[in-house]
Structures are given as structure tokens and as C-alpha cells.
Amino acid sequence: MTTSNQQARESYRKGPVLLRGSQIPHETSDKRLLDTSQNSSWVHDDPWRVMRIQSEFVEGFGALAELGPAISIFGSARTKPDHPDYQLAIDAATMFVERGYAVITGGGPGVMEAGNKGAHEAGGISVGLGIELPFEQGMNQYVDLGVNFRYFFARKTMFVKYASGFVVLPGGFGTFDELFEALTLVQTHKITEFPIVLVGTEYWSGLINWLRDTVAARGMINPTDLDLFHIVDTAEEAVQIVADRADHIREAALAEPVEG
Template sequence: MTSDDGIARPGDGYRKGPVLLRGDQVPSETSDQRLLSRSEGASWIHGDPWRVMRIQSEFVEGFGALAEVGPAVSVFGSARTPVDHPDYALGETVGRKLVEAGYAVITGGGPGIMESANKGAKEAGGLSVGLGIELPFEQGMNRYVDLGVNFRYFFARKTMFVKYAEGFVVLPGGFGTFDELFEALTLVQTHKVTEFPIILLGSDYWSGLLDWLRGPVLSRGTISAVDLELVRVTDDADEAVKIVTDHGAALREAERAAAAALAADQQAAAESTGR
């Protein structure tokens, strides 16, 4: 539940998976906090196997809900960006232009930049997806989400962001946005996922981070120069969407070529067997 401006308030309730809690029912700890706590002694022997089942169910529900979304792009950014901020308007533009280019838009489902991208997508007539998370604050799915899935665990949620996206567009944000950005970069750098574009929107915001990466991080040899090519920076929503669409077109052409080659090999094998 959200207020009239689409932003979740503390009084709107606390979502714990599919359950909505209010008042005295709101827990003092999140599911992630309990999972990662070392204060349970030996009780984890009895509790953790059941947690595994719950985690498994989150993956099953997420895969089931998103399997038919089609081409999509994940958009990240701050939950704290006010509606009248230029970054909010930029998020709306990105969401709208991604839909116009044939993509669904996936966000964290919350307020701020997430809401703006969902709003742009929904008002453009596209599919607006929100992947919510159990948090003690900034809770609730914004009103522009058409398809929403709530998660207890960050790692299950982040898997969905990556699995169903053909690219990431990252607007200014805080620790959560940095976490999502660097996880995506790490997965691409280590070839854990098929390479997809990662675009940072807002050069004034991201320039300090990029200067640090190009400076002390690169000079110490903790990354390679080629790693810096994994991320693109722009101030133009049109350019960001074009980077995604160009990569998507190349990806689909490669898939068509691979399918044609496989069919040709199978045909050749069949003809050889028939001789």
C-alpha cells in the first residue's frame, strides 16, 4: 500500500514475503538479518533447513512470475529521490523510451528513481515490473508497478534483476544502487553472465567514482584497463536506450546465426546418416 503520491510510508505496513504486517506485528529484524546472524548458537541446525525451503520458494516464485516478461532492462537508482528532482524526470524518460524501444522495465519497485522508471513505463503502455524487498524502511510497492514480486532475501531478488534483463541503466543512488552496479560489473567481468550493457546516467554524479577507478584502483593493478570498458556514461536518455537496443539487436542476430548453424549441422548429419 502506498500514499497518494505513490511513496511508501512507515504506516503503510511491512511486507515479509507475501505477508503484510502492521502495528505490533512488525518484526524488529529482517529475514536477511536473521539468516546472517551468528547469535543463534546451535539452533541453526534446526532452523536453517527450513530457511532453505523458503529461499527455494522465492526463486521458484520469481522465475514463475518473470519467465514470460520478454526483453527487459533493469533500472536502478535512489529510493530517496523526490518527485520534483530532475533525476526523477530523467527516470520517467528512461522508462518511457525503453518501452517505446520494445522493452519491459524492471526496478526494485520502491519510491524515488524506481517509481519514476515504473511510471514512465506504465504511462507509455509497457510492462512495468517491480521486485520488492523486505526492509525496515522505504517499504512498499509503488503504484506504477503492473507485475510485482516481493522478496525476503536480497540475493534471490538480485538474481531476478540479472536473469531477466538485457541491460542495466543506473541513475544516481546510494549504497543499494552501488551494490547492484558492482554486482552486475563483477558478473560481466568474470563471465558469469553473458555480457550486457551497463550504462550510468548522470556524468556529474558518477565522475568521481570513475576517476577513482581510473586512478588508484587501476594504478594498483586491482582492475584492468579493459574492465573500465564494461561501463558507459552518458547524460542522454536517448543514448542510454540506443546502447541497449544496439546490443539487443546484435544479441538476437547472434542467436539467429547460432540457430541457423545448428540447423545446418543437424541437416548435414541427417543426410550423412541417410547415405
């Protein structure tokens, strides 16, 4: 295939818009929003950009408002289908569906695809929240309900607002971002009673040791902050901890008297 044909086949998601070939931009919307180094046009552009940001929240809220209870599964986009983490994500998603939960992922490949596959094939609701990136990942084929975002902060709001808990498999910076976002929100009581489970003792142990022996030891966090999450090694353990806690929270909320 020639270079021109390859370019014509490449696709790029910009919110609801699909771009190909010469229409693919060199910068993402996030980068343009945050970059003020080139000229002063942002003074005039940014107020209008607020309308686009608002529309992302409106579209996300509208798409997910009737989703029902759900669990977010995070992990690397680089995880291959033959890796044990891929099958673990499938198994966890399948069990969450059996417990009555939808499954939310970032909609891309790797662990995200595995989570969506498990939910889809188990007959549950498989949700993908995609993001505009310089390299197009695309929404994986197992997503039943997909929403594409330009801005990371709008997307992260949807992950937290519509999930009853997080299951975090091994991943990179994007996975760390979501993990620490959730931990910060729980620590500061912006969200409460939110179960967070890390899967893979070997992978996460170095981070946990650093948090305990360096960060907590220097007083940067409280030692009790390490109780905000659990570490497990199996899909069964992850589902049991997250779903049991989420079930308890739902039951307590339903039992509260309605003021009127």
C-alpha cells in the same frame, strides 16, 4: 493521529505476507539468516529456511518467465519527483517501451517509481522487484507486475536473469551493490554481452577517477575493465547504447542454428 493509530496504519511486507501493528518484526529475514551470534538454533532452523529460499526463486522464475526482453533501471529511492533524475528515468523507461522492452525496477519510490511510471504510462510492462526492509517502502502504484522478496540474493538474481541491460542513475549503497554485482558478473564472464550505462557524468566521475587512477593503477583491475560500462548524461544516450546492444545480442541469438 495518535501513536497507536500510526502503528496500526504502518505495513510491512514479508514475502507474500502483509504485517501491521504489533505483528511487524524487529528483524528482517536476511538479518536472521546471516546472524549466528545469539544461539545455536540456526543449526536446526537453516535447513528449513532453505525451503523458503527455494520458494522465492520458484515464485520469481514463475512470475517472470514469460516477461520477454527487459531492461533494469536503478537509482535512489530518495529522488524526489521534482528532481531532473526523476524525469530522466521516466523518459528512459518510455523510450525502452517504445523499443519493445519491459522495464524492471526495485519497485519502490524515487527513481524506481519514475521508471515504473514511464513504462506503465507508455503502455509497456512495468515490473517491480521489492525487498523486505526494516522500514517499509511498499510497491509503488505504477508497478503492473510485482514480486516481493525476503532475501537480497534471490532478488538480485531476478534483476540479472530477466534483464538485457542495466541503466544506473545516481543512487546510494543499494544502487552501488547492483552496479558492482553486474560488473563482477560481466568481468568474470558469468554473463556476457551485458550493456551497463551510468547516467550522470558529474555524479559518477569521482568513482570512475578512483577506479582508473587508484584501483586500475595498482593492478587491482585491468584497465580494460573500465570499458565494461558507459557514462552518459541523457536518457536518449542511455537508451540508444543499451537497447542497440541488447537488440544486437537478441538478433545474434535468434540467428544461431538450433542443435537437434
